[in-house]
Amino acid sequence: MVEAPGWDARRAREIIAEFSGVEGAMLPILHALQGEFGYVAEDATPVIAEALNLSRAEVHGVISFYHDFRHAPAGRHSLKLCRGEACQSMGSEALAQKFLAGRSLGWHETSADGSLTVDPVYCLGLCSSSPAALLDGEPIARLDLASLDEAVDEALAEAQA
Amino acid sequence: MTRIFISKDIAALAVGANKTAARLEAEAKARGLAVEIVRTGSRGMYFLETLVEVETAGGRIGYGPVAAPDVASLFDAGFLAGGAHPLRIGRTEDHPFMARQNRLTFARCGIIDPTSLADYESLGGWRGLARAIEIGPAATIAEVLKSGLRGRGGAGFPTGIKWKTVADAPADRRYVVCNFDEGDSGTFADRMIVEGDPYALIEGMTICALAIGASKGYVYCRSEYPHAGKTFSEALGLARSAGYLGSNIKGSGLSFDIELRMGAGAYVCGEETSLLESLEGRRGIVRAKPPLPAHKGLFARPTVVNNVLSLVAIPTILEHGADFYASFGMGRSRGTMPLQIAGNVRFGGLFETAFGLTLGEIVEDIGGGTATGRPVRAVQCGGPLGAYFPPALFDTPFDYEAFAARDGLIGHGGLVVFDDTVEMAQMARFAMEFCAIESCGKCTPCRIGSTRGVEVVDKIMAGDRVSENLALLEDLCQTMKFGSLCALGGFAPYPVLSAMRHFPEDFSPRALAAE
Numbered sequence: 122m123v124e125a126p127g128w129d130a131r132r133a134r135e136i137i138a139e140f141s142g143v144e145g146a147m148l149p150i151l152h153a154l155q156g157e158f159g160y161v162a163e164d165a166t167p168v169i170a171e172a173l174n175l176s177r178a179e180v181h182g183v184i185s186f187y188h189d190f191r192h193a194p195a196g197r198h199s200l201k202l203c204r205g206e207a208c209q210s211m212g213s214e215a216l217a218q219k220f221l222a223g224r225s226l227g228w229h230e231t232s233a234d235g236s237l238t239v240d241p242v243y244c245l246g247l248c249s250s251s252p253a254a255l256l257d258g259e260p261i262a263r264l265d266l267a268s269l270d271e272a273v274d275e276a277l278a279e280a281q282a
Numbered sequence: 283m284t285r286i287f288i289s290k291d292i293a294a295l296a297v298g299a300n301k302t303a304a305r306l307e308a309e310a311k312a313r314g315l316a317v318e319i320v321r322t323g324s325r326g327m328y329f330l331e332t333l334v335e336v337e338t339a340g341g342r343i344g345y346g347p348v349a350a351p352d353v354a355s356l357f358d359a360g361f362l363a364g365g366a367h368p369l370r371i372g373r374t375e376d377h378p379f380m381a382r383q384n385r386l387t388f389a390r391c392g393i394i395d396p397t398s399l400a401d402y403e404s405l406g407g408w409r410g411l412a413r414a415i416e417i418g419p420a421a422t423i424a425e426v427l428k429s430g431l432r433g434r435g436g437a438g439f440p441t442g443i444k445w446k447t448v449a450d451a452p453a454d455r456r457y458v459v460c461n462f463d464e465g466d467s468g469t470f471a472d473r474m475i476v477e478g479d480p481y482a483l484i485e486g487m488t489i490c491a492l493a494i495g496a497s498k499g500y501v502y503c504r505s506e507y508p509h510a511g512k513t514f515s516e517a518l519g520l521a522r523s524a525g526y527l528g529s530n531i532k533g534s535g536l537s538f539d540i541e542l543r544m545g546a547g548a549y550v551c552g553e554e555t556s557l558l559e560s561l562e563g564r565r566g567i568v569r570a571k572p573p574l575p576a577h578k579g580l581f582a583r584p585t586v587v588n589n590v591l592s593l594v595a596i597p598t599i600l601e602h603g604a605d606f607y608a609s610f611g612m613g614r615s616r617g618t619m620p621l622q623i624a625g626n627v628r629f630g631g632l633f634e635t636a637f638g639l640t641l642g643e644i645v646e647d648i649g650g651g652t653a654t655g656r657p658v659r660a661v662q663c664g665g666p667l668g669a670y671f672p673p674a675l676f677d678t679p680f681d682y683e684a685f686a687a688r689d690g691l692i693g694h695g696g697l698v699v700f701d702d703t704v705e706m707a708q709m710a711r712f713a714m715e716f717c718a719i720e721s722c723g724k725c726t727p728c729r730i731g732s733t734r735g736v737e738v739v740d741k742i743m744a745g746d747r748v749s750e751n752l753a754l755l756e757d758l759c760q761t762m763k764f765g766s767l768c769a770l771g772g773f774a775p776y777p778v779l780s781a782m783r784h785f786p787e788d789f790s791p792r793a794l795a796a797e
Contacts, residue, residue, distance in 0.1 A: 144581065145543075147563030152544055173563070186565040186722075187546035189505050201506075205467030206662055209712070210625035210700045211653070243549060243666075243716065245506055246470035248622065248698065249328035249630025250293050258508055262296035 127194060128162045137165075137172045146173060147183055151190055160191035196231040196238035198276050201255040204241045207248035216252055217241075219266050236277055283316045284362045287335040287342065289392065291324035291477050292509045293470070298349060299332040305350040306334070309357055317362070323478015325392035326620075326632030327379050335374055338364045344374040379629060379648065384610055384618050386598045387591065388634045391478035397517050399524055402481045408526070410597030414489045415534045422493040423449060426596065428604035430616030435461055435552075435589030436664065436693040436769070438615075438682045444586055447576040449494040451584035458490045458499035459561065459580055459587045463545050463552035465504060466665025468696030471620040472590035474632055476503075476510045479594070480517035484526065484540060486593035489600055490586055491538040499540040500580070502557050505547050515542050549720035553768045554587040556722060567722045568768045589694070591620065610636035615681045623649045625662075625698035642676030645699055656701035660785070662709075664693025666716050667773035669780035670706065689780065691773070706781040706788040711739040713781075717774035728771025731762045735778065742789055752782065752789060 136153045140146040150169060154161050161184055170177045184190050202217050221227060221239065231238040247253035250262035254269065261272050288294070288303045303319055310317040325333060330346035334356070343364040345356060352369060359367040371377050385391075394401035402408070414422045427442025448456055460483065464472040476483060487499045503511045518540055521527045529537040548566045550556045555569035558580050579585025595617065599607045608616045615637035621644060623630050628650035645651070645661055652658055660670045669690035671678065678688055685692045700709075714735030723729045738755045742748055759775035766772040782789055 145561050145563040148543065148546060148560065151546065179564075182565050183563070186567075187548050189547035206666055206709070206712070207468045207625040207696075207698045209709075210698055210704065242506055242547075243720070244465060244467040244469075245292075246464065246473040246510075247293050247296055248468045248470055248624035248696070249627070250296055250331070251625060253296060255506075260292040260296035260509075262293065 127158050128164060130164060133165055134168055137168055151184060155190060159194045196235050198237045198257055200237060200239045200273060201242040202239060203245050203253045205244035208251040208253060211251040213252035216266060220269055283318050285318050285320055285337040287320050287322050289324040289331060289333060290321040291474060293328050294324055294331040297331050301350040302332045302348050305353040309353050313357060320395055322394060323391045323396050324474055325374060326474060328631040329629045336362055336364060341373045344371045345369045346371060383634050384636050385634050386618050387595050388475060388620060391475055396478050396480055396513055397520055399520060406601060407481055408485060410600035411485050411489055413600045414492050419493045422489060425604045426599060429599045429607040431592065431595055431599060433589055434591030441588065441592050444576055445493050448584040448586050451577050453584045455583050456494050456496040457580045457583055457585040458487050458496045459585055460487055460501040460593055461552060461554060461557055461587055461589050462501050462503040463557060465549040465552045466694050466696050468624040468698035469622050469665060469694045471622050471632055471695060473507055473510050475594050476590060477513050480514045481521060482594045482597055483590060484517060484521050486596040487540060488538055489596050492536050494586055497537050500561055501540060501542050502545060502561060503542060504545045511542060511544055518542060550722045550770055553770060567724050570767060612638035612681055613683060619695050622696045624696060626652045626654055626701050627699040628653050637681050639680050640676060641671060641678045644697060649699060652699060652701040654701050658699055659702040659704055660700045662698040662777060664691040665696050666713060667769060667776055668693050669776045670784060672784040706785040707739060707743050710778040710781040711736060713774055713777040714739060717770060721770060725767040725771060727762045727765035731758055732774060734758060
């Protein structure tokens with residue numbers, strides 16, 4: 122079996138073991154794994170199941186329930202564009218469509234060169250400063266196509282420098 | 283040394299507060315001026331961010347919105363002494379947006395360094411807890427009951443009754459769980475107070491723990507709020523080191539600690555039983571009630587699940603007394619509510635006020651109408667599951683019962699303003715789409731109904747047998763409303779039905795043909 126990119130089974134076991142004494146450890150474990158590897162590999166399921174004394178189906182059920190957990194690595198940069206009603210009232214749907222079309226991307230897709238993943242998000246709590254987004258975890262707001270493109274291009278350029 | 287205050291609330295960061303702060307520091311250095319830049323939470327006037335405040339003999343003088351390129355001209359205008367400048371707003375407290383508020387819960391927010399224990403103590407921090415320790419659990423619960431505080435998450439259930447139920451339930455251990463899964467679009471009050479005054483939440487939860495006899499608390503924070511999570515986590519560490527959490531808190535004999543848990547992008551986890559499932563490590567599937575969480579909650583123990591805003595209101599109630607808090611408000615809606623004025627609005631931000639203002643006063647007078655300058659067409663009140671109100675209903679007072687009487691809800695206090703370019707059939711479709719994306723899948727009306735709802739709206743928008751499909755949509759909404767297990771499927775029909783009722787022209791074949 123070919124190991125998934127960047128996945129380290131031994132390190133994963135160490136992370137899982139760190140949460141052995143925690144009540145309701147599942148989400149903290151999944152967050153820690155995704156924090157370390159950028160996604161939760163299929164291989165993690167049996168290890169977590171054994172550690173928490175659950176079936177593999179139960180673990181798979183949890184991972185697939187939550188929007189945050191990825192099954193494969195994301196792009197090097199992450200853009201989460203808000204689709205909440207407050208952002209829609211300021212034209213976020215049209216903005217998103219134009220931005221995605223300009224980059225030949227759809228929601229949840231990663232660019233061909235692996236540089237950018239775009240996900241929708243339903244509210245960032247920036248509802249008085251719409252439209253808003255999180256770019257690599259940092260908030261940006263009062264966006265239009267020009268300022269969004271500029272911010273994303275800046276982030277992409279930094280990585281190359 | 284002149285002190286300058288700049289917010290580090292994410293709504294300020296999102297418009298360049300860090301760049302403004304860096305430029306201020308560099309400019310002061312270049313001019314040989316001694317300044318200390320203090321990073322605070324936000325005052326809630328998001329239309330003025332980045333707001334820069336200077337400490338003067340006459341109070342804090344505000345300038346805003348200040349972008350980095352404006353900084354040099356502020357120094358030229360002598361802003362360190364409160365000098366005149368086009369961006370000067372005067373004393374921040376005197377600004378019309380601030381002066382009309384009743385800041386009880388948000389009194390410190392935007393003024394203090396959020397994680398400074400000294401700042402928190404100097405502005406009344408821990409006094410509520412001290413009084414709770416002094417009067418004991420039973421009297422504390424009585425005080426909360428008497429204050430009339432109702433759950434600020436949206437359901438409006440009396441907080442004191444919930445606490446008493448948990449306190450009276452026999453158990454080997456009990457829990458306090460704070461619902462910080464603020465998923466409603468148009469709301470940000472929880473985020474703002476946790477980023478700006480995190481010790482208030484710690485104090486509120488500790489008072490609750492004392493009242494109900496809990497030794498462990500959890501804060502469930504949504505993952506879309508990483509900054510708030512970081513601030514709260516830092517505050518937890520500092521409070522623990524200072525003896526405000528842990529065993530025998532400040533010699534009171536009370537032992538209590540709080541753990542922060544992050545959600546993982548599921549809106550439904552804001553529903554209390556789904557939240558408990560998630561905390562226990564399972565899929566966020568809604569539980570059937572009864573048993574109520576107050577009887578059988580987290581790990582099957584009696585559990586208080588309260589929204590952030592309910593818990594942060596507690597220290598004020600204990601410090602100043604139930605009568606003081608209850609003297610604000612109207613009818614059965616007592617105290618204050620932080621309104622979150624959002625969307626297409628000129629003066630957007632957080633406005634804490636006693637219940638009773640009319641929707642029109644909030645949107646037109648305080649919010650200043652739309653940001654685009656076009657007429658207001660609709661206001662969605664209470665999040666993505668709240669009804670759309672047309673200007674014809676602007677006389678509705680902001681009160682739980684008054685909104686319910688008009689088939690709406692105040693929910694968590696979010697108000698999203700739309701101008702006349704909004705297409706209401708599209709918004710109705712989105713409500714169903716959102717419900718389909720976020721449904722936990724346990725009950726059929728929500729899981730299947732939301733997807734069917736999207737399809738039916740699509741048919742209406744395509745002009746396919748419009749009147750029959752409108753009747754079908756109405757029927758589907760009633761089924762979801764009365765047949766769903768929780769508020770997600772149960773309330774998703776509110777935006778749909780209100781859009782159909784108040785904006786029928788958007789669903790008529792002629793309007794659709796014109797598109």
